[in-house]
Amino acid sequence: MNTYEREYFVSRIRSGFLNLKLGNVRVRVLNPTLEDEYLSNEIFMESFDQARSDEIMTQDEMFDWMMDRGLWSQENEDKIKACEGNIEKLKVEIFNARSKEKLRETARTYLRATEKALAKLQAEKDELFSKTCEGLASQDKMMFLFERCCFVGSQPLDFKDVDIGDLYYQFNQSQLNEKQLRELARNDPWRLAWYAKDHSPLFANDPSRTLSNEQKGILIWANMYDNIQESMDCPTEDVINDDDMLDGWFIIQRKKQASEKAKSELEAKTTNAKIANADEVMIFTDSKKEAESIHNMNSIGGDIVRQQRIAKAKQLGKATDFDFDDRKIQIQNQQRQMFKDSTRR
Numbered sequence: 001m002n003t004y005e006r007e008y009f010v011s012r013i014r015s016g017f018l019n020l021k022l023g024n025v026r027v028r029v030l031n032p033t034l035e036d037e038y039l040s041n042e043i044f045m046e047s048f049d050q051a052r053s054d055e056i057m058t059q060d061e062m063f064d065w066m067m068d069r070g071l072w073s074q075e076n077e078d079k080i081k082a083c084e085g086n087i088e089k090l091k092v093e094i095f096n097a098r099s100k101e102k103l104r105e106t107a108r109t110y111l112r113a114t115e116k117a118l119a120k121l122q123a124e125k126d127e128l129f130s131k132t133c134e135g136l137a138s139q140d141k142m143m144f145l146f147e148r149c150c151f152v153g154s155q156p157l158d159f160k161d162v163d164i165g166d167l168y169y170q171f172n173q174s175q176l177n178e179k180q181l182r183e184l185a186r187n188d189p190w191r192l193a194w195y196a197k198d199h200s201p202l203f204a205n206d207p208s209r210t211l212s213n214e215q216k217g218i219l220i221w222a223n224m225y226d227n228i229q230e231s232m233d234c235p236t237e238d239v240i241n242d243d244d245m246l247d248g249w250f251i252i253q254r255k256k257q258a259s260e261k262a263k264s265e266l267e268a269k270t271t272n273a274k275i276a277n278a279d280e281v282m283i284f285t286d287s288k289k290e291a292e293s294i295h296n297m298n299s300i301g302g303d304i305v306r307q308q309r310i311a312k313a314k315q316l317g318k319a320t321d322f323d324f325d326d327r328k329i330q331i332q333n334q335q336r337q338m339f340k341d342s343t344r345r
Contacts, residue, residue, distance in 0.1 A: 001183050009176060010190045013214045016205035020150075020170050022162065028151045029171060031209040040145040047137040059132045066128065076121060083118035088251050090114060095248025098239060108244060146171065176214055182243055185221035194222050 001009075012018065020027040032040070052058075057065060066072035090111040097104040129135045146168050150157040176184075184190050193202055203215055211219070228234060228246075233253065239245045305326050313319040322328065 001180065006184055006187060007189055009180070009184055010193070013176075013184075013212070013218055014193065014203050016203050016209065016212070016215075018171065018174060018212075020167060020174070022157075022167060025152055027157055027167065028153075029146075030149050030151060031205055031212045031215075032145055032149055033208050034210060036145055036148045037210065039148070040141045043144045044137045044141040047140040048133050051133040051136050056131070056133050056136065059129060059134045062128055062132045071128075072125060076125070080118065080121050080125070083114050083121065086114050087111060087118065091244055091248040092251050093248070094242075094244045095239065095246075095252065098242075098245055104245075111244060143168065176217070178217065179243060181214065181217040182221050185218050186225050186240065190218065190222070 016031055018029040020029060063072065067074075090107050093107040094104050094111065097107060130139065143164060147157075147159055147164060150159075150167070185194075193200070202219075203211070205211070205215075225240070228240060231253075235246065235249050239249055308326065309319070309324050312324055316323060322331070
């Protein structure tokens with residue numbers, strides 16, 4: 001994004017309104033008031049109830065219907081979860097390969113392809129959402145809210161001869177995505193305004209109006225970048241300026257915190273000294289949530305070892321302790337150490 005583009009978008013966000021073109025007329029879209037939001041939620045509830053009385057399916061019912069008729073499958077659900085997991089892994093790979101350009105950019109290529117595959121799957125899954133109770137109610141809510149926020153000068157826009165759908169499409173197309181908001185939040189001119197926020201208001205919103213989605217987004221990321229700078233493990237500037245690498249850093253930090261929390265909880269429950277001081281502890285559970293918590297106790301290296309052992313067991317059909325590569329290396333190291341100790345005597 002060029003400097004002049006950042007200046008334009010930051011000034012637009014801070015102004016508290018958005019200009020749309022309707023022929024030769026400029027339509028000003030303001031942020032909603034609390035009353036607008038309340039009334040729009042009433043519209044949603046009424047529309048949802050009406051759809052239910054018209055025997056229209058809910059989102060959950062539509063999902064079951066799609067599964068029954070083969071329009072969607074558990075395999076597709078598994079693909080979505082696999083894509084989400086692979087996206088996290090690839091972002092971590094990009095962060096870990098930050099000083100190895102070829103490896104980093106190869107991982108980035110795979111990441112973009114995986115994101116594209118996930119978006120396609122989600123689009124297929126959501127294709128019939130607009131025909132559900134929630135979808136119809138959401139459309140009614142958003143159209144009502146949008147209409148309440150459109151003004152020409154100081155007067156509400158008269159939609160009698162206006163296609164609200166076309167105008168709303170123009171509004172949606174103008175909205176900034178997360179990547180754009182992140183770039184704005186970490187650069188000038190926003191950073192200058194952010195540093196001076198105690199002396200000059202960030203936004204020119206009317207006090208009766210709420211924050212827009214763009215205003216909320218840029219505030220969230222501005223605070224996030226401040227927190228990153230204050231972190232004991234603060235990454236370098238090139239990582240902060242690269243969304244994929246920074247996401248990888250976030251994931252590593254999140255897993256590290258989850259691991260430390262899980263370990264502290266285990267230590268609080270563990271009174272057996274042998275277990276507390278063991279290199280490896282095997283814990284059994286029949287709860288998926290507890291299993292996830294137990295997995296979080298692993299360090300990144302420990303999680304890699306776990307995955308390698310699972311892959312080896314699948315490859316061999318069954319495996320003993322001595323079939324795992326990490327155990328072979330550990331035993332070899334122990335044997336070398338025993339040999340060294342014996343030769344010193």
